[in-house]
Amino acid sequence: MVKSTFGKNLTVSIFGESHGAAIGVVIDGLAAGIPLDMAAIRRDLDFRRATGAISTARQEGDEFEIVSGFFEGHTTGTPLCLMIRNTSTRSGDYARTKDLLRPGHADYTAFVKYGDWQDYRGGGHFSGRITAPLVAAGAICRQILAAHGVMIGTHIAECGGVADAPMPSDEAALAAALDRLNNTAFAVLDADRGDKMQQAVLAAKADGDSVGGVLETAVIGMPAGIGEPFFNSVESTLAHLLFSVPAVKGVEFGAGFAFAGMRGSEANDPWRMQDGRLRTATNNNGGINGGISNGMPIVFRTVIKPTPSIYREQQTVDYAARQDATLQIKGRHDPAIIHRARVVIDAAAAIGLCELFCEAFGTAWQIDGIVNK
Numbered sequence: 476m477v478k479s480t481f482g483k484n485l486t487v488s489i490f491g492e493s494h495g496a497a498i499g500v501v502i503d504g505l506a507a508g509i510p511l512d513m514a515a516i517r518r519d520l521d522f523r524r525a526t527g528a529i530s531t532a533r534q535e536g537d538e539f540e541i542v543s544g545f546f547e548g549h550t551t552g553t554p555l556c557l558m559i560r561n562t563s564t565r566s567g568d569y570a571r572t573k574d575l576l577r578p579g580h581a582d583y584t585a586f587v588k589y590g591d592w593q594d595y596r597g598g599g600h601f602s603g604r605i606t607a608p609l610v611a612a613g614a615i616c617r618q619i620l621a622a623h624g625v626m627i628g629t630h631i632a633e634c635g636g637v638a639d640a641p642m643p644s645d646e647a648a649l650a651a652a653l654d655r656l657n658n659t660a661f662a663v664l665d666a667d668r669g670d671k672m673q674q675a676v677l678a679a680k681a682d683g684d685s686v687g688g689v690l691e692t693a694v695i696g697m698p699a700g701i702g703e704p705f706f707n708s709v710e711s712t713l714a715h716l717l718f719s720v721p722a723v724k725g726v727e728f729g730a731g732f733a734f735a736g737m738r739g740s741e742a743n744d745p746w747r748m749q750d751g752r753l754r755t756a757t758n759n760n761g762g763i764n765g766g767i768s769n770g771m772p773i774v775f776r777t778v779i780k781p782t783p784s785i786y787r788e789q790q791t792v793d794y795a796a797r798q799d800a801t802l803q804i805k806g807r808h809d810p811a812i813i814h815r816a817r818v819v820i821d822a823a824a825a826i827g828l829c830e831l832f833c834e835a836f837g838t839a840w841q842i843d844g845i846v847n848k
């Protein structure tokens with residue numbers, strides 16, 4: 476069983492633990508000769524990195540090193556391995572509370588699965604830190620997609636009970652919005668609402684607590700005809716990756732759960748001819764019909780739960796003593812994950828779409844481009 480590798484055509488394997496020597500990713504299936512923009516990888520890693528009062532005090536540099544599959548500024552076509560060394564570890568914080576299971580975290584389930592052999596320090600393999608190499612892999616995939624006109628962007632649609640402005644439905648306005656989001660650290664469309672969200676995060680932090688939220692992602696420039704029904708549909712491929720991200724507890728495409736309250740006449744997206752292309756007047760189906768892209772923007776929303784590690788005293792169990800206990804968490808944790816997770820979601824989407832493009836066109840599209848239907 477292969478557990479830490481996603482994909483069949485473009486495989487992405489992640490490795491590492493929060494307080495181990497390094498974390499990293501191996502990508503296999505990249506075409507030879509793709510120029511890589513290191514600054515774009517750096518930018519995405521910086522968006523995921525903790526900075527400022529609304530993030531954990533563990534602030535890693537996330538310096539990355541490509542140790543294989545890359546020569547003279549281009550991919551070689553052999554497995555590309557990217558590593559990030561862990562530098563800011565304070566394992567003592569975790570030794571004190573090792574057996575006190577953090578509610579909402581993976582401590583209990585990891586003990587059951589791996590016994591005493593799991594590296595519990597800093598959450599081990601279950602730390603949000605493991606998403607840094609995923610982001611780096613996603614940044615590579617995003618570059619390949621962008622070179623062929625496919626752009627991905629995410630905003631914080633809701634955080635701590637505050638909603639952002641909606642994504643524009645007009646395609647030119649949506650393209651401009653995604654461009655702005657991809658150059659913004661706290662990814663909101665309305666800066667005032669973003670300030671209110673950050674105040675909500677700080678208020679939760681002051682209470683020793685945390686908040687969650689909803690991310691909304693759009694993919695533009697998608698050709699119609701991508702996706703492999705039944706089991707490798709666009710939705711099932713993206714959902715597989717999105718649900719692999721720690722703290723993701725829900726995903727919906729297009730109108731999602733709101734379909735439940737609609738009639739067919741409202742839910743259906745009417746077809747129109749526009750400049751010689753098939754378009755839909757609304758996009759309730761989020762750019763996907765029958766698991767295949769229909770050429771409209773792919774739109775999905777992802778729920779990120781509140782950070783499980785909170786500083787408030789909590790009821791738990793001492794796993795070694797097998798008795799009830801109280802937990803007062805030490806260590807460094809985010810009062811919210813959502814502002815850092817947005818680029819993890821972009822990365823997951825980029826990896827999934829590259830896998831589907833490879834299924835349709837082999838590796839050649841990475842250089843030659845995609846066939847726009």
Ligand SMILES: Cc1cc2nc3c(=O)[nH]c(=O)nc-3n(C[C@H](O)[C@H](O)[C@H](O)COP(=O)(O)O)c2cc1C
Binds near residue numbers: 780
């Ligand atoms: C970018 C990112 C940062 C995270 N930071 C923390 C953190 O500081 N403290 C914490 O308890 N959980 C953090 N998490 C969430 C945990 O890793 C996650 O809740 C845990 O592994 C349990 O998995 P589950 O929530 O998917 O069930 C983070 C997740 C992400 C994506």
